[in-house]
Amino acid sequence: MGAGQGAELVFVQVAKRFGAQSVLSGIDLTVKRGEFIAIIGRSGCGKSTLLRLAAGLEEPTSGIIQLDGEPLQGINTKARVMFQDARLLPWRRVIDNVGLGLKGNWREQAAKALEQVGLAERANEWPSVLSGGQRQRVALARALISQPQVLLLDEPLGALDALTRIDMQRLIERLWQEQHFTALLVTHDVDEAVMLADRVVLIENGTCAFDWPVRLPRPRQRGDAAFADLVEAILRRILGPESERGAIAASSFGEKRRAL
Amino acid sequence: MGAGQGAELVFVQVAKRFGAQSVLSGIDLTVKRGEFIAIIGRSGCGKSTLLRLAAGLEEPTSGIIQLDGEPLQGINTKARVMFQDARLLPWRRVIDNVGLGLKGNWREQAAKALEQVGLAERANEWPSVLSGGQRQRVALARALISQPQVLLLDEPLGALDALTRIDMQRLIERLWQEQHFTALLVTHDVDEAVMLADRVVLIENGTCAFDWPVRLPRPRQRGDAAFADLVEAILRRILGPESERGAIAASSFGEKRRAL
Amino acid sequence: QKPSPTKKEEGEVIRIGYQKYGTLNMLKARGDLEQRLKQLGYTVQWSLFPGGPQLLEAMNAGSLDFGHTGEAPPVFAQAAGTPLLYVATTPPSPKAEAILVRRDSSIRTVADLKGKKVALNKGSNVHYLLVQALSKAGLTLSDIRPVYLPPADARAAFEQGSVDAWVIWDPFYAAAEQTGKVRVLADGQGLVANREFFFASRSFAQKHADVVHVILEELKKVGQWANRDPKGVATFLAPELGIDEAALEIASKRRTYGLEPITNEVIAQQQTIADQFYQLGLLPKKIDVNEAVWREAK
Amino acid sequence: MKSSRWTEWTWGKAVPWVLPVALLVAWQTAVETGWLSSRVLPAPTAVMAAAWHLGSSGELWQHLSISFGRAVAGFAIGGSIGFLLGLVNGVFRPAERLLDTSIQMIRNIPHLAMIPLVILWFGIGEEAKVFLVALGVLFPIYVNTWHGIRNVDAGLLEMGRVYGLGPWALFWRIWLPGALPAILVGVRYALGIMWLTLIVAETIAADRGIGYLAMNAREFMQTDVVVFSILLYALFGKLADSIARFLESRLLRWNVNYQHRP
Amino acid sequence: MKSSRWTEWTWGKAVPWVLPVALLVAWQTAVETGWLSSRVLPAPTAVMAAAWHLGSSGELWQHLSISFGRAVAGFAIGGSIGFLLGLVNGVFRPAERLLDTSIQMIRNIPHLAMIPLVILWFGIGEEAKVFLVALGVLFPIYVNTWHGIRNVDAGLLEMGRVYGLGPWALFWRIWLPGALPAILVGVRYALGIMWLTLIVAETIAADRGIGYLAMNAREFMQTDVVVFSILLYALFGKLADSIARFLESRLLRWNVNYQHRP
């Protein structure tokens, strides 16, 4: 598993049905080596399903997923997933959960990863006593430590407060810059998407409905006008400008920013 | 269980320790009948623990919790909790999960609640096939339908996209206005806290460190200057104005808003 | 003999335990006893037992009034305090049990058994037979290697070659002979009596002596029939036991049916068995057979 | 599509029988070639003949029906007691403290050794036999119910209590369905034990029943009937298994682990 | 504080014995008052005397040690096979298809009926006895392992596979610990069965062993020894239970459902 080497991931007309229900219908998406893509979309639109397809945990009903040019078959061994639920092994201590699947002097690395997510002193506890946000951070530490070529993050910071969230975003960005892995991030926080991603992809009606490149230099500043404009544009699109909701959204997020 | 009648909840010097670890140390908090309180604080600061104490699921190590003037003993029968994890019964269909514990023609009510959270057509599926956000909405429907006197919501909208989240906030506010229950809402979204609550309480170092009354008229508008000012004040306080993070926060959330 | 209904409680049940191979089985099949006891106001409840020890176990628990076994089980039952009374016996049938070896075996005499594995049912009639046969050949049990197995298991072990010899009684003895693959080393002649005994529980014999007499009378009749018609016995038993009719005929011919009282000679024979078992350490204490013999109050 | 479904169906139905049938064929061959003495182990054909004989004379059905009655009665009694004990001990720690040791001790007493006592208590009638079956069935149901109850997700129970479910509703909606997979394992095991115990129970003064059939044949060395009764037991095992599987597929439809079952 | 801890400790240790001791007292009283004939059920004191006699002559220890050897050997063999089968059938559906029916069929054959066949296969030596114990132990371990494996959280398995765990690591880190609570239930059950089967196994040409002791005493109606052997079995049951509890408390520390155990 070469650190510092992302893999390329290409979705070609990928569709996924569960029984009679069509979730994804014709996803075309190319994720370049080392690219950071954020995926947004409404609850139940198929974001997690897309990540599971990329991880090889589901097979597409039709279409092909290519990993570095080869069709993906079975588990994607180059990828690590941070699932929407933490999925910690209840029978292993926090630190052992973080070091899962690592070799060598993993204990040191795991301790360092735990420190980075602010849980150094909880290393020897059972996962069952952790709070929701703490569990999520353990899962994050586990995903980040594994130095994958493809990192699939499914709402990794959903249960964190604003402060911790900013810290974690920084951590993810730093590691990504160091290791150049390919990243797919599912998030509901448009700010977060724009903060981290090279491209923000909106999933709607089972396809990639929209695709915003983020051409802002890093480190990005939330105070930046271009940043705020992009966030506003995306919010306008997803909240729908015509609706009453759209109006609220625009006033609440967009216009203030433009007014800056 | 009288609908339209909230209960009063008073925490008097409530402390909670888990073994050697002190989580809450001297919480003093009075929640008036029908009051809507939002609780914010860092991950692991004890928000869920506070809710569990209010629900009677944990006993305080010291101090007293009074419910309508009586000390709370055992389960708080006047309260319903929406847990941080959805806790759906895997062996019951979605609609049966929503109707859990209801009597009379609950099926109709449950169907209506499901429609309100946008999951009408998933009524007869097993919870295991739902997406993360869908599960959360089912749990929300279950909590809202039960017409409690005290409603305890533990990050109820954490896994929802911006659009759905706004819808759900409206739903909660409407039901609260109709039924006048007492509400404690744990959230990481300061916007959400200010949108819904009569008071925003910050938990820090095991105590109620700060308490912002929200005196804005309802329905509240995110575009409102007073709204934005309050959000900014809260964010400044939790992100810490001195730190670099504070600066980011201020620029990203606060100043733009003030500039409006 | 006229019934005197006033004496009896209406519909009282006489509980008789029987085994498949024995006189009571035939008595049950003929149905005469029920007829007679019905006139006396009794009904009969038959219970089938796989062996003597189990039958006496039930009698010990007070679940049986009347039953029959071979000569060894009552010795142990008496030592355990079972309230049984010997009420009658059959004539001896020493030829109905034997020590068998495989046809091609190098063992020719009982003395050759020295150091060999011999399968037998512990504490049964054949245990006594083996002791007697060995002592006649100048050996004791410690000179051979006894392997204690119930008949079915013993046969499997015998045929498989796990044991060298097998001490067994009829009808298994006859069935084994029928296969043509065994040789008889010695049978019970001159060594043992091998009788069948009939018992009543102490309380039953005291309360219902008349019924005991009726049963004995009927048993006598059956015994007479069996002696006259061994082929008939074989025909009757073959489907019951699932054993070849020819083998059963052999078995039937070499035993004597009938009914004899418990004489002092019989008591002495039983006492010898008890003393032998006591010496072998099988019996935990000395017993006096005489105490367990039915003597009607005059 | 249709033909592949059919293949799949036959596959599902046929595969489990591959091994038993192969065994049967090997056995018949071994006997026919004389490698195995037919007196020691009769050929399958001979066993079939014995079965035919027992069946056509009506004897077999008598044995079966009487054993069936005992089995069902014992299962009903022992199963309910075991279930209740498992429930009570799973839910209430003090009850477990008080009872579990005793139950584990009784469980360990072989029926064979217990028969003298059973006869003392129940005589030699049907009660004794049903008692033994009940005793045999009790423990697997008990142990598995206890285990199932003990492992019900505590989070769901909390939720149930908070949502105002009374003890009764809590039991029906959460404890029971949560423990059901484990309980069904107990049932599966107990359905086997039910028949097994009969062979001991029916040595107590029985003259009918399939345990009697087996032991009597053993006693009188009717090898064909012995083997037939062994096959009968095996078939009952299969039957019990099918019942358990049916129950699982009906009651555990929600559980992904039990889906895609034949 | 200290005294309350001590009270708690005694409570934890003593309560399980309340019922057995009460029974013992009732029994002694019943015999002494003549309500129960001592012929039918000897008084505890008489049983003690028999125990003393067996123990002081050294006979008892011979029986115990020889049975213990058989039990351990049988448990080791049957336990491992059962575990492996449960594992394989739990993990691979095709294996389950092929094997499960056959196993369920064999499971249902009573040992008692099987003895003649066992003698044919293994003779009358130790192999036959160990085989029977192994066979008895195999099934509870099999069924529970299978159940445990089948119910391992699929989400955790997915996670493990995504994190690059090989089959071996997947087994040690996820399958096994996930199935462990159920497997331990199987062990608990099997530890009992282990002793139970010996009573049947030791009817095969045994002249030592506690199964032999029990059956021999029953045959010769030595009620005191019969009752003593029943008590012995009960104590073994308690022992097996304690072992199982010890294993649970060591291996399942992470599981809230097994915490706060005495």
Ligand SMILES: Nc1ncnc2c1ncn2[C@@H]1O[C@H](COP(=O)(O)OP(=O)(O)OP(=O)(O)O)[C@@H](O)[C@H]1O
């Ligand atoms: N049962 C328990 N045993 C030991 N420690 C516990 C237990 N429950 C919670 N804690 C600890 O108490 C602290 C507060 O937990 P709590 O769940 O209340 O946090 P929280 O504020 O809800 O955090 P989050 O926002 O991450 O959900 C955490 O450090 C947690 O590890």
Ligand SMILES: Nc1ncnc2c1ncn2[C@@H]1O[C@H](COP(=O)(O)OP(=O)(O)OP(=O)(O)O)[C@@H](O)[C@H]1O
């Ligand atoms: N195994 C399954 N069987 C049937 N339907 C499924 C299955 N998994 C997911 N679905 C359905 O597919 C749709 C997409 O699910 P997915 O989990 O991808 O949503 P999502 O975009 O991640 O939503 P959220 O933001 O709420 O997590 C949902 O409607 C869900 O109910």
Ligand SMILES: [Mg+2]
């Ligand atoms: Mg999702």
Ligand SMILES: [Mg+2]
């Ligand atoms: Mg929390």
